[in-house]
Structures are given as structure tokens and as C-alpha cells.
Amino acid sequence: MNGNGPAIRAQGLRRTYGSTRALDGLDMTVARGSVHAVLGPNGSGKTTLVRTLATLLRVREGRAEVAGFDVTDRPRDVRRRIGLLGQHAAVDEELSGRQNLELFGRLYHLGGRRAAARADELLERFGIADTGRRAVGTYSGGMRRRLDLAASLIVEPEVLFLDEPTTGLDPRGRTEVWESVRSLVGGGTTVLLTTQYLEEADQLADRISVLDHGRVIAEGTSDQLKAELGGDRIDVVVRDAGQLAGVAELLAGITGDAAGVETDTDTRRISAPVADRMSALNRLVRSLHDHGVEAEDVSVRRPTLDEVFMHLTGDMKEEVPQ
């Protein structure tokens, strides 16, 4: 990598399609060797960002550097150092996984023997060695995506872009891809991955940029984003749904914030943000006892990323499958 700067630096990136602002003054810095998630709903600009950083779209406004090279002035130097897993990969269904990888190796000017060795190594690394000789057309979604990942790693990139690597996979396929991504990071590769899944960002990323309408609206570690929402929350689950309203009132009395109290009738759960967790917990338990309320569960917890995003973007929730 060139110089000592970050793996990726974007400043003021802007791009419009007609009246749509796909990127609207986007800033982002990604440290070397880290996994950085760009989390945003459909249409928030994730693919436009990835394609711009990967030199497939020209920068119109703003600037970006990848692996220490400006994407506009030195696109060839950038391309030599990156890998890209797009939403549609270029593997041949009729060939086996191994043949596909060998083909990619040749494409990158590895000799026949090195290409074969590299194919075997990658199949092994992504846990698809057993199926390496079967036609790709017979692969499960998760296996297929792991093969795509392997293909993007033929010549070890310094920076790897993964555009929604698990979209469309079932939970098992998703877990398989997560494991593969984790195994990459040990090798020092910087990974920028885009996702619509809160859990994916939470599981994989060192830092998360939340994208909405082409802008970063929040950035930090998963813990920082959770802390920004205002610290801990207290949860009470009551045995009798008839007591929900009464307990909500008790809780509001303790936190002094009636608007912050949320009631979920289905799960018989009342939840509220608290400033001083132990004091709130003590007072609540005493108050429940005094009022003869039977609680099934009382707990103090950090907010979930889900709650963070509901708070940040009112409209995001519907876009994110649970």
C-alpha cells in the first residue's frame, strides 16, 4: 500500500442521476486492516459508493483515495490493489468451482501451476474443497457466494469491496459467508462491505457508517452507535397483560420521561431508557413489589442496533428483514 494513510478516504463525494442524489457529500475514512460496514437501506447509495471507490464510476465531485492512490489520477494503481465482489458475480455455472478459480488465476496472469495451487488453497480456505470439482450450477447459495469471494481474492487484494455479500442468502448461507469474511481479516486485508442487515454490521464490522440518501448520518463502532442513543434501557415483562398500563406509569414516574416508555402488548414488555441503571432498577423492583405486580423478568440492557436505527432513520426499519 502506498504511504501510511488510511486504506480508504472519501471526501465530499457527490453524484446525481437526474434529480436523484445518489451520493450527497459523502465523507468516509477506513483504517487499514479493518472491516468497515456501510449500512443503509435500498437506494441509499451503497453500490454507487463501491463502484466509485473501485474506479468503475468516475468521480464527478469530491475526491477519493484507495490504498493510498487517488482514484481519479491513479486508477490503474488502485485497480491492482483491490478486489470486488459485486451483486452479480462472474462465475461460469457449467464449470466446477475449481475450474472457475483457475480461470480467474489465468486472467490475472498467474501461470497454470500457480493458478491451480491458488484455486486449491482458496477452496480449502473457504470450506468448499469437497465440492470443488462439481459444476457451480449445483451449488447452494452460500457455497456460491463463498466461491465468488474466493474469486475476488485470487490475487490477494489490499482492499476488498463486498457489495451486499449476503443479500438473498438463507440464514445458513449468511453464517457461512460471515465466517469466510472473518477469516479474511486475519490476513490483513481491509474490507469495506455494504449491507442492509443490522446484524451483519454488528457481527462483522469494526466500524459502521450509516448511509441514508447518499450521506453518512452516523459513524462509529457498534457500541458507540448504541451509546449515542442514550445508554441503558430497562425492560419489564409482566405476567398479566392487564397490568401493562399501570407498570408503564410506574416506570415513567421513575425515569421522569413518559414519552420514552414503550409498551409491546404481544410480548407484555415495557421498556424505557434510564440514566442511572442501578438506582432505576432498585426503585422499579421496590415499586413493583409495593403495587403487587408480578413481573416475569426485569432487566437492564444496552439498546439494540435495531433501536439505534429506528431512532436515526424513521423509515429504515421496514427495509431490514429481521
Ligand SMILES: Nc1ncnc2c1ncn2[C@@H]1O[C@H](COP(=O)(O)OP(=O)(O)O)[C@@H](O)[C@H]1O
Ligand atoms: N445508473 C443509474 N441511473 C439512474 N439512477 C441510478 C443509477 N444508479 C443508481 N441510481 C439511483 O441512485 C440511488 C442510489 O442507488 P444505489 O447506489 O444503487 O443504492 P443502493 O446500492 O444502496 O441500493 C438510487 O435512488 C438509485 O435509483
Ligand SMILES: [Mg+2]
Ligand atoms: Mg446496491
